[in-house]
Amino acid sequence: MYSIKIALCFLLILIAGCGNVKNDLSPSGDDKRPSVEAGTTGPSVGQNAPDFTVSDSLGNSITLSSVIALHKGVVLYFTMWCPTCDSQMSYILDNIIPAYPDVVFYAVDYVSATFADARNAEVSNGFAGSGFIVLADTAGTILNTYNATMGTTVVIDKNNIIQMNENFKNGSRLQNVLGSLP
Amino acid sequence: MALLGGAACFFAPQAEAGSCCGGGAAVTLILPKDASAMIDTSLDVERYDGFWTKDGKYLRDQPGTDMSQYRLNLGYAVRLARRWQASVSVPYVWNVNIYPNTSSRVDGPGDTMFSLWYEAFDATMCRLRYVEISDLKPAATFGLSLTVPTGVSPYDGVKSDDITGRGFYRLDGNVLLDKTIYPLSASLFLSYGRYFERPVNREVDYVQPYRKRLGDRAVGTLALSYETFIDYSKFRNRLTYTAALSEVWEGEGTINGDRDTTSGLRKTSVAGTIAWSTLERRWIVRLTWSHSIMRDGWGDNTVASDIYSLGVTHVFN
Numbered sequence: 001m002y003s004i005k006i007a008l009c010f011l012l013i014l015i016a017g018c019g020n021v022k023n024d025l026s027p028s029g030d031d032k033r034p035s036v037e038a039g040t041t042g043p044s045v046g047q048n049a050p051d052f053t054v055s056d057s058l059g060n061s062i063t064l065s066s067v068i069a070l071h072k073g074v075v076l077y078f079t080m081w082c083p084t085c086d087s088q089m090s091y092i093l094d095n096i097i098p099a100y101p102d103v104v105f106y107a108v109d110y111v112s113a114t115f116a117d118a119r120n121a122e123v124s125n126g127f128a129g130s131g132f133i134v135l136a137d138t139a140g141t142i143l144n145t146y147n148a149t150m151g152t153t154v155v156i157d158k159n160n161i162i163q164m165n166e167n168f169k170n171g172s173r174l175q176n177v178l179g180s181l182p
Numbered sequence: 183m184a185l186l187g188g189a190a191c192f193f194a195p196q197a198e199a200g201s202c203c204g205g206g207a208a209v210t211l212i213l214p215k216d217a218s219a220m221i222d223t224s225l226d227v228e229r230y231d232g233f234w235t236k237d238g239k240y241l242r243d244q245p246g247t248d249m250s251q252y253r254l255n256l257g258y259a260v261r262l263a264r265r266w267q268a269s270v271s272v273p274y275v276w277n278v279n280i281y282p283n284t285s286s287r288v289d290g291p292g293d294t295m296f297s298l299w300y301e302a303f304d305a306t307m308c309r310l311r312y313v314e315i316s317d318l319k320p321a322a323t324f325g326l327s328l329t330v331p332t333g334v335s336p337y338d339g340v341k342s343d344d345i346t347g348r349g350f351y352r353l354d355g356n357v358l359l360d361k362t363i364y365p366l367s368a369s370l371f372l373s374y375g376r377y378f379e380r381p382v383n384r385e386v387d388y389v390q391p392y393r394k395r396l397g398d399r400a401v402g403t404l405a406l407s408y409e410t411f412i413d414y415s416k417f418r419n420r421l422t423y424t425a426a427l428s429e430v431w432e433g434e435g436t437i438n439g440d441r442d443t444t445s446g447l448r449k450t451s452v453a454g455t456i457a458w459s460t461l462e463r464r465w466i467v468r469l470t471w472s473h474s475i476m477r478d479g480w481g482d483n484t485v486a487s488d489i490y491s492l493g494v495t496h497v498f499n
Contacts, residue, residue, distance in 0.1 A: 023338050024331035024349045029381030032388040044387070080281070080342070081244060083233040083483050087444040090236065112244065113282035121244050138283050149341035149386050166389040167336070170442035173392075 043146045043165055049074075049156040050145045057109070057119040057134040068160055072102040073181045076154040077132070077168065078143060080111045081121045084151055088168045089132065095171060097131035100178050107132040110143040157181050211259040211269040212299060212323060212358065214463065215306050217497045222257035222271075224468075224493030231474075231488065234481035236444070246282035251275060253292060255493075265301045270294065275333065275346040286343040292333045293347040297356075299325040308362040317363065325356040327375070337382050350377040350396055367407040367422075375399040379436070397433030397446050404428075411461075420463070424455040428472075447484035450475055466495040 036046040043050070053063040068074055077092065079085040089107060097105055107127065112118040118136035122128050137143055146154055146165060155164040155177045164177040213220050230249040232242040243249070252275070259269035273292035279285060300323065307321035333347015334340055354375035361368050379395035405426040412419050427450070434446040452475065457468035470493070474486035 023384065024333075024335050024347070024380075027337070027349075027380045028383055029391045029393070030383055031391050032383055033390070034388065081241075083235065083447075083485060084444070086233070086241075087236045087483050091444050111247070111281035111283060113246065117244065117246075117282055124244075125241060140284060147386055149343075151342070152386065165387070167385045168444075169392070169394075169437045170440055170444065172437070172440060 043148075043154075043162065045162050045165055047162055049154075049160050049162050052142050052145060054138075054142065055115040055136050057115055057122050057136055059115050062106075062133075062135060064156070065160070067104055068156060068158060071104045072158050073100075073104075073163075073178065074156045075103060075105045075174075075178075076108050076135075076142065076146065076148075076152075076156075077105065078108045078110060078146075078148045078150060078152040080150050081109070081125050082150060086125060088151060089127065091171055092168075092174070093127075093131055096175060096178070099175075103178060103181070105132050107134045108137050108142050108148070109134050110137040110140055110148075112136055113138055155181075211257045211271060211297070212325075213259045213261055213267045213269070214497060215301065215303075215321075217499065218261045219498040220257075220259040220269075220495060221498075222255070222259070222493060222495045224253075224255045224257075224491055226251075226253040226255065226489055226491045228253070228487050228489045230485050232476055233485045234449075234478075234483060236446075236483045238479045238482050240476055240478050240481070240486065244282060246280075248278075248280040250278045252278070264304070267299045267301070269297045269299070271297075272332070277343060277346065279343050288344045288346070290334045290344075290346040294330045294332045295327055296330065297325050297327040299323055299356075307360075308364065310364050312363050318361065320359040320361040323356075323358040323360075325354075325358070327354040327356060327373075328352070329354070329375075337384055339384055339386060341386060348396065350380060352377045352396075352399065354399070365409040367405075367409070369403075369405045369407075371401070371403040371405075373399075373401040375401075377435070392438050394435065394437055396435040399430070399432045401431075402429045418461045420457075420459045420461060422455075422457040422459070424453075424457065426453040426455070427451075428453065445483075447482055449481040449484050449486075453489075464497050464499075466493075466497070468493045468495075 036044045041048040041050055051065045053061060056062050077089060079089060109118040109121060112121055115136035118134050122134045151167045153168040153174055157163050211220060211222055228251045232240060234240050254274045255271055257269060257271035259267060261267045272294050275292040276289040278287050302322040309317045329352040331347050331349050331351060334344060335347050335349025336345055337349045352375045354373045356373045359370045376398050377396040379393055381391055382394050383391040403426055405424050407422050407424040409420055409422045412421055429450050431448045432446055435442045451472050453470055453472040455468055455470040457466055459466040470491040472489040476486045
């Protein structure tokens with residue numbers, strides 16, 4: 001029994017030393033989203049979307065503010081060309097993009113070093129010529145500005161307001177947000 | 183039960199990259215029949231090499247991508263009664279990810295596994311030779327394993343490269359059948375696990391709360407071993423060669439009770455182990471190579487990898 005106690009103590013010390021872990025050991029469903037002041041610019045829902053200019057995978061310069069002016073909304077999906085990304089992008093391609101022809105869908109490649117690399121990844125992963133336009137975020141500008149990670153999905157409406165900024169889930173949340181765009 | 187020390191590391195194959203929602207799972211330890219306790223430590227080096235799409239097509243990583251996970255696993259097993267034993271295994275994880283335009287290195291604890299095992303036999307079931315049909319009766323061990331989310335998960339305010347655990351409790355039911363007729367052994371390990379649904383209110387930032395559950399998980403591993411003896415001066419040692427085939431499957435999860443059709447995975451792996459042990463099997467040193475079959479159809483919606491593992495086990499009487 002002595003050895004069991006030692007093992008348990010070791011574990012408790014290990015677990016207690018890991019602050020983030022408490023979220024998983026006893027997860028909370030409380031809504032802790034901070035309130036956002038309207039009119040400010042930032043990555044949170046309700047804020048004005050930060051503008052950016054990057055190259056797409058064909059070398060064309062893309063500026064968010066110019067695109068928003070021409071569409072009902074903009075979707076940014078952050079990809080690192082992984083299995084989860086592939087599965088979620090395929091879902092969006094098959095089930096969501098056809099239903100929203102007045103919304104532009106960007107796949108933000110934040111791991112390629114050049115737009116040519118992004119093009120190669122787009123082609124080898126089977127998304128060339130698809131409903132996604134691939135943005136080559138070679139400096140991680142969009143990734144950091146929107147505090148994003150793999151699978152993050154951002155929806156920006158025509159008024160440049162962020163309506164969604166969270167991980168892609170099963171598609172229903174994204175469809176709800178797109179369906180209620182002004 | 184001769185090979186369990188060496189084969190234990192087969193029983194928790196990794197299925198997700200540390201940079202991609204997973205990693206950091208603990209291994210399962212099972213104590214030999216005549217032992218009172220066991221300490222195990224192992225170092226795994228997992229190198230990721232491409233992935234399978236949801237429909238089973240194998241794709242290579244981008245040139246310039248190099249993703250690895252290192253795991254230091256510490257385990258302890260103890261006999262509670264004549265037929266009962268318990269174990270705990272704690273991994274510590276390092277993720278090293280290099281992409282064409284950036285890189286990251288993070289470390290942290292992985293998910294911890296507690297196990298309780300019942301041996302449905304009283305004496306060692308090994309046989310020196312086959313004499314009659316009853317000699318083929320395998321040893322059966324039944325277990326329950328609880329995975330506790332002590333790792334850093336996607337719901338802890340971190341980015342994907344920083345993940346060292348999955349963030350969910352999981353309860354597995356396990357069955358191990360094994361038979362040794364010297365010098366050959368065979369074992370079959372089957373496991374079926376269910377993740378518990380949990381609330382999520384945070385990803386990288388706090389988000390609108392929702393409930394999530396990962397899909398049920400099944401693992402099957404078939405291992406065949408051959409044991410031989412080697413002599414160093416007056417000491418006699420054992421060498422065991424093991425080949426294993428392992429299949430991991432995870433069903434689709436749910437978000438707020440609705441199916442998440444983008445989730446779920448499947449992967450087939452093969453593994454080879456060389457284990458050295460003292461004659462009485464008090465010390466075991468093992469070297470394992472586990473390999474994903476990197477071709478179309480050998481996996482769905484998950485990463486392919488090679489895992490190199492070096493482990494040392496000490497068994498107490």
